[in-house]
Amino acid sequence: MKLVIAIIKPFKLDEVREALSGVGVAGMTVTEVKGFGRQKGQTEIYRGAEYSTNMVPKIKIEVACASDMAGAVVEAIQASANTGAIGDGKIFVLDVGQAVRIRTGETDDSAL
Amino acid sequence: MMKQSTKILAVGLASAALVAALPAWAQGAAAASPIPAPTVDKGDTAWMLVSSLLVLMMSVPGLALFYGGLVRTKNMLSVLTQVLMITCMVAVIWVTYGYSIAFTGGNQFFGGFSKALLMGVDANSQAATFSNGVYIPEYVYICFQMTFACITPALFVGSVAERVKFSPLMLFVALWVTFVYFPIAHMVWYWEGPDSMAKAAIAGGAALDAATNDGGYLFVKGALDFAGGTVVHINAGITGLVMCLLLGKRIGFPKEPMPPHSLTMTMIGASLLWVGWFGFNAGSNLESNGVTAVAFINTFVATAAAGLSWLLTEQIVRGKPSLLGAASGVVAGLVAVTPASGFAGPMGSVVLGLIVSPICFFFVSVVKSKFKYDDSLDVFGVHCIGGITGALATGILDAPFLGGQGIADYTTKPGTLSAGTYDMAHQLWVQLQGVVITLLWSGIGCLILYFIIDKLWGFRVSEEVEHEGLDIAEHGERAYHY
Numbered sequence: 001m002k003l004v005i006a007i008i009k010p011f012k013l014d015e016v017r018e019a020l021s022g023v024g025v026a027g028m029t030v031t032e033v034k035g036f037g038r039q040k041g042q043t044e045i046y047r048g049a050e051y052s053t054n055m056v057p058k059i060k061i062e063v064a065c066a067s068d069m070a071g072a073v074v075e076a077i078q079a080s081a082n083t084g085a086i087g088d089g090k091i092f093v094l095d096v097g098q099a100v101r102i103r104t105g106e107t108d109d110s111a112l
Numbered sequence: 113m114m115k116q117s118t119k120i121l122a123v124g125l126a127s128a129a130l131v132a133a134l135p136a137w138a139q140g141a142a143a144a145s146p147i148p149a150p151t152v153d154k155g156d157t158a159w160m161l162v163s164s165l166l167v168l169m170m171s172v173p174g175l176a177l178f179y180g181g182l183v184r185t186k187n188m189l190s191v192l193t194q195v196l197m198i199t200c201m202v203a204v205i206w207v208t209y210g211y212s213i214a215f216t217g218g219n220q221f222f223g224g225f226s227k228a229l230l231m232g233v234d235a236n237s238q239a240a241t242f243s244n245g246v247y248i249p250e251y252v253y254i255c256f257q258m259t260f261a262c263i264t265p266a267l268f269v270g271s272v273a274e275r276v277k278f279s280p281l282m283l284f285v286a287l288w289v290t291f292v293y294f295p296i297a298h299m300v301w302y303w304e305g306p307d308s309m310a311k312a313a314i315a316g317g318a319a320l321d322a323a324t325n326d327g328g329y330l331f332v333k334g335a336l337d338f339a340g341g342t343v344v345h346i347n348a349g350i351t352g353l354v355m356c357l358l359l360g361k362r363i364g365f366p367k368e369p370m371p372p373h374s375l376t377m378t379m380i381g382a383s384l385l386w387v388g389w390f391g392f393n394a395g396s397n398l399e400s401n402g403v404t405a406v407a408f409i410n411t412f413v414a415t416a417a418a419g420l421s422w423l424l425t426e427q428i429v430r431g432k433p434s435l436l437g438a439a440s441g442v443v444a445g446l447v448a449v450t451p452a453s454g455f456a457g458p459m460g461s462v463v464l465g466l467i468v469s470p471i472c473f474f475f476v477s478v479v480k481s482k483f484k485y486d487d488s489l490d491v492f493g494v495h496c497i498g499g500i501t502g503a504l505a506t507g508i509l510d511a512p513f514l515g516g517q518g519i520a521d522y523t524t525k526p527g528t529l530s531a532g533t534y535d536m537a538h539q540l541w542v543q544l545q546g547v548v549i550t551l552l553w554s555g556i557g558c559l560i561l562y563f564i565i566d567k568l569w570g571f572r573v574s575e576e577v578e579h580e581g582l583d584i585a586e587h588g589e590r591a592y593h594y
Contacts, residue, residue, distance in 0.1 A: 044371060046436055047490060048477035051369035 001096040001108060002070035004063045007035065007089040008081040013059050019080035020063065023072045026112075029062040039087030058089060064096060066109050146527035147310045148245025152238060159400035160252045166391025167259035171199045171266050174388050178381025178439075179270050181374040182489050186581025187274045188373060188591035194269045194278065198285050199262040205289060206258040213294040215257065215302055220329035223298050230254070240305025241398040242520065244527050248398060256395060257297070264293055264344045270489030271352030272359050272571075274370075275578050278586050280569045284561055292557040293347065296550060300335065300343050303327035310526035320523065334519075335546035336510060336539070338407065339396035341451025341503040342550040349496020350551050351558040352487060358562050359571055361486035363578050375435050382439035386415055389446045393453035406517065407453040410461040411446065414453075417465025418445025425470045429477075437473075440494060444472040447498035452506040457515025464509060468501045500547050507543035511536050 008016055013030065020028065034055035041053040065073055074091055082088055101111040176195040180188050202210070209228045218224040227233060239253035265285040269276070303309075304326050312323030325332055330342070337343060362370065372378060394408040422441025423433045448468035449461055456464065476493035487493060510516040511534050519539075521532035565571060577585040584590060 044369075045430060045432070045434065046371055047440060048480050049366065049370070051371060053369070 001099055001112065002065055002067050002073075003094045003096050004061075004065065004070060004073050004077070005092045005094065006061045006063075006077045006081065007033070007058050007091075008061065008077070009083065009088060010057060010059045012081045012083070013061075015080045016061065016077055019076040020073065023076045024069070025063055025065065025073060025076075027063075031060045031062075033058050033060045037087070037090070056087065064099060064112055066112060145311075145314070147307050148527065150238060150245055150247050150307070152247050152249060153399075156241070156246065156248050156399045157252055159404070160248050160256055160395060160398065163391035163395025164252070164256045164259050166388045167256070167263065167395065168199075168388075170385050170388035170392060171259070171263045172196055174381050174384035175263065175266055176381070177377045178385060178443075179273065179489055181377030181379075181381060182270075182372040182436075183273050184370060184581070185373040185592060186583055188583060189587055189589055190278070190582035191269065191273055192591075193587055194276075194281060195266045197282060198266045198269070201282060201286060202262045202265060202289055203258055205286060206261050207254070210261055210289060210294050211254050211257065213290070214261075214297040215253075217302075217304070217326065218298075220325075220327070220332060221295050221299060223294075223302060239398075240307060242306060242403070243399060243401070243529060244306045244310055244522070246399055253398070256398075260340060260344060260392075261289060261293060261297070264340075264348050265289055267344070267348035267495055268352040268355060268491050271356040271487045271491040273488045274582065275362050275572055276359060277569070277571060277573050278582075280565050280571050283569070284565050284571075287561045287565075288351065288558065291561065292351070292554050293343070296347055296553060297343050299328035299330045299549070299553075300337050300546070301328060301331065303331050306522045306529070309522040313523035313526040324523075330546050330549065333545060334539070334542050336455055336506050336543065337451045337503065337546065338454040338506070339393045339450045341447070341499045341506065342546050345447045345450060345495040345499030346503065346547060346550045347554045349492050349494075349499055350555045352491030353485070353496060354555050354558045355562060356487045356492075357485055358559075358566070361484075362488065363575060365486045366481070366484065372436065375439075378439055379435060382442050386442055386446060389415075389450075393450060397454055403454050403517065406457075409458050410449050410453045410456055413458050414449035414461035414465035414468075415442055415445035417462045418442060418448065418469045419465075421466045422469035422473060425473045429473075440472070440476070440490070441469045444468050444494050444498045447495055448502035448505065450499070451502045452509050455506055455517050456509035457517075460505075460509035460514050460516060464502065464505050467505070468498050471501055472497050503547050504540065504543050507540035508536060510534070510539065 017028070034057055036054050036056055039056055041056055043050060043052045061077070063073055070093055074093060077091055098108065099111040100107050172195060176192045179195065180191045183191050207230055209225060211230065212225050212227040213223045216223040216226050233250050233254070235249065235251065237250035238247035239250040240247060265288055269281070304323065309323055312319045364370070390408055390411055393411040394404045397404040397407055419438050419441040422437050422444065426437040427433050445465040445468060448464050452461065452464060472494050475497045476490045480487060480493060508514065510518065512518040512531065518531035518534050521530045524530055562571065573582065573585065
């Protein structure tokens with residue numbers, strides 16, 4: 001099993017969700033996050049006070065899937081979240097040791 | 113107006129002829145006073161009641177939301193509570209003894225206690241306006257002036273926001289209105305009214321001297337302040353500066369970002385202030401007539417011009433026009449036109465509005481960051497500086513050749529209001545004295561009161577409370593539950 005974590009631009013969420021449904025992903029977790037990479041923040045000015053905000057708002061998606069599906073999931077995200085500009089985000093793939101469905105107690109692949 | 117003066121002239125001629133013909137009747141003719149009989153007009157009364165409500169709306173919710181939007185989420189309720197409770201507390205103090213100190217005779221600095229607990233005032237009591245023979249019910253005048261006393265101390269909480277302790281602040285406000293606001297209101301606004309002046313002018317000699325000296329210190333000097341440039345704005349503004357210097361900066365200022373938590377609220381507050389300010393300025397004429405309309409149009413256009421010029425300044429200096437800038441410009445324009453509202457002409461007011469914003473902008477951005485004082489919501493930069501600009505400009509813009517209304521003269525032709533001779537240099541000098549005396553009285557008064565309360569109770573919350581936010585620590589509640 002794999003856990004795919006993707007940091008994407010907020011307005012790309014719907015496209016990514018559709019693309020993932022297209023490759024058979026049945027569930028995901030979405031979180032609003034902030035961070036920075038190559039894309040720098042903006043400057044805000046309130047009367048005399050000037051603040052540069054380094055953190056840019058992003059969306060974090062987490063998808064757990066069977067190991068043989070991970071490649072398709074990564075491709076779907078990469079294709080749908082891409083705008084070609086800096087700040088498009090990153091994808092990380094992690095190994096998952098165990099998965100349990102809380103309602104039934106099913107484990108691993110059948111729990112996904 | 114024309115018709116009336118012709119009539120008076122005719123009556124005058126007739127009585128003069130009568131006097132010449134029958135010297136024995138001379139005394140009887142003199143008793144037919146040219147001063148119109150005191151009358152209370154329903155239109156004036158209705159307008160002044162509405163004006164009082166408009167000024168109340170400036171405090172709550174106008175100023176409360178304007179300031180509330182500018183602080184961080186964790187301190188929103190503390191600012192709202194401060195403004196609301198100051199309004200409540202000062203209203204009670206006002207009827208208890210405040211009105212009496214401000215608006216009864218005494219000396220030129222303090223009134224007396226003859227109307228403490230509103231003694232002797234009832235539904236039939238009348239208060240003078242600026243026209244001979246025109247009165248409003250005294251209760252209306254008390255309410256209208258009460259709203260001014262309520263909003264003034266609420267203005268300076270902006271300078272100490274996000275770090276001041278609630279109870280010592282309330283105690284400070286109670287003492288501050290007593291020793292700073294009421295005396296300054298008395299100095300600037302107290303007089304016996306146009307009819308007393310006319311009666312004294314007819315009697316002449318010592319009576320006239322006594323009447324012209326029976327008023328507040330700055331009123332007698334001839335300082336012009338139509339709706340409270342000195343009494344309200346310079347007064348609150350300098351107190352704000354002194355308090356933020358004594359209280360110290362917020363933890364993290366100016367390094368840590370402290371962005372306004374809701375400029376939407378600030379926009380709503382600024383808009384309510386503008387609407388309410390028509391009661392403040394046009395209501396300050398105490399009647400509903402042509403001069404009321406002068407104050408009304410001036411309040412409209414000076415504010416619009418100041419909003420424009422703040423945005424233009426930002427566009428040029430920063431490259432981006434901001435909402436907070438526009439709202440600040442609007443408030444700066446309102447502050448500046450306050451003392452001038454019933455004296456300047458509309459075009460003079462436009463010029464005043466255009467000038468005041470760049471001055472205030474310079475203070476809130478350049479001066480504040482150079483001297484690094486934490487006047488959190490720019491009470492000094494907008495109210496004190498805008499107030500000084502307006503108070504001095506009043507001395508210029510009141511000139512009839514600049515479209516102004518000139519100086520009221522109640523004594524040359526008793527019973528009628530005429531324009532006196534206008535001496536701009538002298539007027540500017542008097543205006544400057546008004547500004548300096550207000551700065552000193554308020555600044556020193558605030559300093560003394562601050563030290564007393566700080567020694568006894570401490571003015572500032574602990575570091576822990578400041579980090580946590582005043583809403584939870586001081587009031588036990590949160591503004592928002594997401």
